[in-house]
Amino acid sequence: MQIFTCPFCGPRDEREFHFAAEAGKTRPDTTRQIDPETWATYLHAQRNDKGRTREVWMHLPCSELFLMERDSVTMEVFSTHPLRKEPQ
Amino acid sequence: MTLRLPTGGLIDRSKPLTFTFDGKPHTGYAGDTIASALLASGTRILGRSFKYHRPRGLWGAWVDEPNAIMNVTLDGHEFPNCLATTTYLQGGMAARAVNTWPSARFDMKAGLDLFHRWFAAGFYYKTFMWPDWHLFEPLIRRMAGLGAVSPDHLDTYTSDQTHDRCDTLVIGGGPAGLAAAEAAAQSGQDTLLIDDHAQLGGTAHQLPQIDATPTADWIAQRQSAIEAAGGRILTHTTAFGIYDHGLVGLAQNGPFGTAPRLIRLRAARIILATGAIDRPLTFANNDRPGIMAVAAAAEYLARYATLPGRQIALLANTPQADTLAAQLTQAGAQVTHVDPAQSPLSARGGKRLKALQAGDRTHPADTILASGGLTPLVHLWRHAGGSLAWCDRRNAFLPGTPPDNMTATGAANGSFETDEALEHARATGQNTPAKRPDPKHHITPHWPAPGSKGRQWIDFQHDVTLKDVELAARENYTSVEHLKRYTTLGMASDQGKTSNMPGLAAMAAIQGRPIPEVGTTTFRPPFVPVPIEMYHGAHTKQLWNPLKRLALEPQHRAAGAALGEYGGWLRPGWYGKGDPVQQAQTEALMARQTAAIFDASPLGKIEVMGPEAEAFVNFIYYNTIATLKPGKIRYGFMLTEGGAVFDDGVIARLDANRFVISCSSSHVDSVRTHLEAWRQDGNDPDRIFIHDTTQHWATLTVTGPRARAILDTLDLDTDDFPHMSLRETSWQDTPLRLARVSFTGDTSFELSIRASKAPALWSALLDAAKPLDAGPIGVEALSILRAEKGFLMIGKDTDGETMPHDLGFTAPRQKKSTPFVGDRSLHTDKANAPDRKQLVGLTVPAGAPPLPTGAHVVTDDEIPRSLGYVTSSYLSPTLGRPIALALLENGTDRMGDTITAWHLGETRQATVTAPCALDPEGARLDA
Amino acid sequence: MRDDTALWDAPRNPATPISLGPARLTPVHLTRQTLVSGPNVLQQTDLPLVDWPGAAPSDAYAAILRRDRLLLVNAPETPDGWNDTTQQATSDVTDAYTVFDLTGDALPLLGRGAEITPDIPSRSTARQLFGLGVFLYRMEDAKTYRLHVPRAHAEALVTHFEKAASHG
């Protein structure tokens, strides 16, 4: 059982978390023409890095969506940050 | 012949226990294991090997024992594959050696050994191919396997599962572990010491005294000191694995026949004091009963006051062997010390050992105690990611680069001498860096000698011999993993604890490479076999994925509901004890003729609020929601970003900044997550808020031609309240949300009220319904009613490829100008393809029965091709004929066509229609 | 069409305390539970904020659920919906959560449902226990643990506690 740190709640059991996506995806502006390859890249292409990765996760009890940097081989977690900007 | 000594050991001689082995009665004492009691009684053959059915005695005294595996029955319940050396004796046990008949001593399959020359490693890969493996497989399956498993299940055999944590976990309660735990606890760390035996002490019991204190006192002092300093101690507890982020799996064993407790332990620091085991010497006939590990003999003597035999050849050159020799001699055994460097070595005798042949000398012996040196138990170290380092002086792999927060001490760290181990352990306990002490003794290597004569066992349980390793090398299965898999070396239920090192060494010698270059196989959890039940715990029966329960469940039960699982909720399927199919028909007909009350509480009530709520729901929905006026309701779809219909349902607008999403009952949690993800990713989460209020409410639907009459009794304001409207009103001073939406096609009202008030509303509605011959209906009737109208159920009448335009909802795809989830995916080649499956209705010829749900619609080609399938099919009580919905390739262009339905090879004819079979004009909505 | 009624125990009386060996689970009737969300809601409330392990007073307080959400317990009634002035969204959820007080030797029971300890604080009271979403915190006496569980899962939670207690 891994421990992930929700940026708001602190360290919690991995079973409270849901892997959402790789970080860095931006939704194309669908009011413009988008060629099929661009859309497919947005929908499906993955870096799927071996080693250091940046991912978006959700902490289910508080619904916080956050960025997590971790190692996909050793499972070491380097950092977690809210996806939204920190409140002032 | 008893080998039990009159005094000593940890057994309780005042508590004799009787048991049977292979049907024969035996006696032991409390504190014995099955193995020690049998050894004491002079029983030499405790099992048979897996392949050749060779007679086997005890090699080990604890978890490294490869041979003595038994099915044990106690109180009428049989447990398979119990290791006799770790199963503590209880009175009344009946033990049977596995895979033997009629007994381990006289086994009918012993003759297999005569054919051993054809059963070499991997022989089965080279034959049994012609005519077919199937011809041979059943016989081989019957031959294989260890114990049989009985079909019974004991209700009390249920595991407890818990979480725990500590600062310092010490694994192993031998001398080093005790010293480390004491030091850790006394330096203020929250310390947990575990040991897998019944008693603490480990190999300490083999020593007369430690630190000039009698051993028993020394152990007791450590124990008191640990507990006095606030430390905790768990015996009977095995650390079976270490997992990511340092989680340790502990199995805490109870009495025989109970399932172990699973403790998921989080420790800031782990001290590994798991000790070491003896490795066998590889010589001819080294598998004979009566050949035992030196360390095992020491354990049998110390813990169980049992000699391994009377006439002993001691084949070892470790300091431990010298100590043991003295103790055995003192206990009355005759001990001959033989240098393992002599060659060739061979054991003589069959079921009963006669002698050890060393070179040209014959040493008469009923027992050979052997040791090729000690191997530290580093399994957990490797689970946690620590490396191993080869030590030439100890001839063993030792803990190398440590994993995070783990230190090894004692014999597990290569310190086989108690004094030096204690010093290191104390320092480790205090968290002071300590250097591994240099060994006082240099162990002379005695590894398998390739090319030497005789059958020399490497893996006892699996019957892998040195010749098998040589064969593997000859055929180029030289990688250590290939060696293991090809010969099955190390894959027996002892997981190679005794066999891996000789196997590696043999391969190294054959190839002329150093042992560390050959490497080791992966150390895989669990360290010892653990019952599947340990992982099971409370996740059983009702608690396996527990259903959500309705506020009105007591009322439904009282009304005679048959409850069932529908979309994650326990809901009434129908009411009454009659035939369920008939019951659903009757209820559906009642709903059409008078009125029905339906508990729709599981429907989602997810509120979206805030200044950007409108834009947000407009983005989330396929349909345009921005134009929805307060007090109005719209039906719509949510799509995945891939364009597939993910949920359908109605959304109501309460005011400018507040919407309520009524998603389908089974999707509330996934829709909420979907909304939250989009809210925080790509939208301004400070201007959109999502409250799931589903369970605050109970929702009752009143539907049917007499629905209004029932509603009128509640005295609610329903003037000027057209279909697809919502009104916030109150009933009995309680807020009530009244909505006009219809999943039946009849006039319908949805009444939502706080759950605690639901029983009163339910009673009021039923009271009003009764005089009208109306009443409650369950989900089954509702399924018929909605199918008559062609209303779809997500996941039943759609699949994961269905897009909204397949369901007749085409406008937003063509016209909606603002972005929405899934928009671009509705214009791919696939989305535009002419062969999409669309939702249609099917009618069958008069008098024909309903089509089977799951039947396919097929082409009339010689080899028919599937064009789609029947998704819903019922007998419509309203129409008096079968109705069906189907997803059909290019279905909308096939209206009126006769098609062929195909089910398990049988075909039927049907006609394609619009999905809606009843009242297509919608006249009943406002009837 | 399968009648599974017998597979599921009838729901127990919601007012009866449940004995769990050395612990006890007592249903709590709260006058009101209110969900309030907003960008500054944690700063805006006058009620005492409760986190994990927390110390909730016996009258009114605000349990923290998220960085922008509170569960107000026994707060004065406020209209549901979006309030543009306070920038708060409000929903009455009094009947959405069944509430229990767990007293006695509580931690061993909680430890069967989650990796949990009062030594590791959390800003949020929301967590999973036995795989079910709950809000969990302590009352001012530091001995009583209060649990809010979605009503439809209350039976499952109680059954889990009973199962846990059966192991001693």
Next chain:
Amino acid sequence: MTRYSAFTLFREGLRGHKGWSKAWRSPEPKPEYDAIVIGGGGHGLATAYYLAKNHKITNVAVLEKGWLGGGNTGRNTTVIRSNYFYPESAALYDFGVKLYEGLSRDLNYNIMFSQRGMIVTAHSEHDMEMAARQTNAMRLNGVDAELLDRDQVLKRIPLANTRPDCRHPIHGGVLQPRAGTGRHDAVAWGLARAADSRGVDIIQNCEVQGFITEAGRCVGVETSLGPIRAGVIGAATAGHSSVIAQMAGLQLPITSYALQAFVSEPLKPVMDTVWLAPPFATYFSQSDKGGLVIGGGLDRVPSYGQRGNLPMQETVLAGLAEMVPALAKVKLLRHWAGIVDVTPDSSPIIGPSGLDGLYLNCGWGTGGFKSIPVGGWLLAHLMATGRHDPLSQPFDLTRFPTGRLIDEGAASGIAH
């Protein structure tokens, strides 16, 4: 090479097995080959074998970074089946089953394909309707399938949970009689031996570290043993497909996950078939040695760590105990994990990579073992001819921009 037969085994038994030749050589890599296959697992070895056998291309190297068969080929639960819904999948996987049916004799190596059937049980009315839909689809696709009722299931699985308190009682199920299990290591070894005997160089402990490109075309690989050039290159590196793709400057629609497997202590025969019970998220069979071989879902955390974790272990093993309460007392012997390529539609990717001269065979998810022969067959065809076999065409990477996913999960009603 010594041919394997009952006769040679008998003869060698008499003379101490001294006459067996190496199953494969351990050659040094040549500087250049006609074709290079990256990955010495089942798919890579099958590719090399069929390049030699079907296309007479024998100047081939298989480059394996560790020991052959050491990836998912040696880490799976050995199920072979073709119980698929869509015609494209059924055609692909059923050809795979057919190749397996003749593989032992084709390779002269007993891979012990044991067609003892596979049952996917149905646990509700709705499940039964979906089971009917599935059975009909399979039969229309030319795959053997039977729709079983409860009694028929219980006859084949006598130990199944029939207690009145079972959370998901059995309603029926779908049986594929031709499905079964094989001996995973033997598949790799048999293919390696057969490929080697046709002249293929199998080079273990040779890690590919990059691609050599000239004028936009891939003409070789950089390896831990130096550069090796080739006319055409195929990659069959399940679990690490994205890593290889990154070396070629590509991104694939793949996420890597750990998939765990479990084996119990050997038992006398109790289970003749493969049984998957979807609501318990667990399946198992019994090996010829007697161990229960158990599998379930993916771990929840994307991973390249070839090890499993407790949460999924608890889920899978608890599922088994619910399916068959009598097996709760059986002891688990070991568990392990492989890294699988998960694609958005859970279907494989076979076809050109986007880099000229490099072809892919990846994305098999949890179903790579059963497709070893067919995966190798199709990649060999691509490498030899530069064109798709009709079977592999639908699985080309172009299905993502066209939206023509082949999503078996979607067939069961799930939108994801």
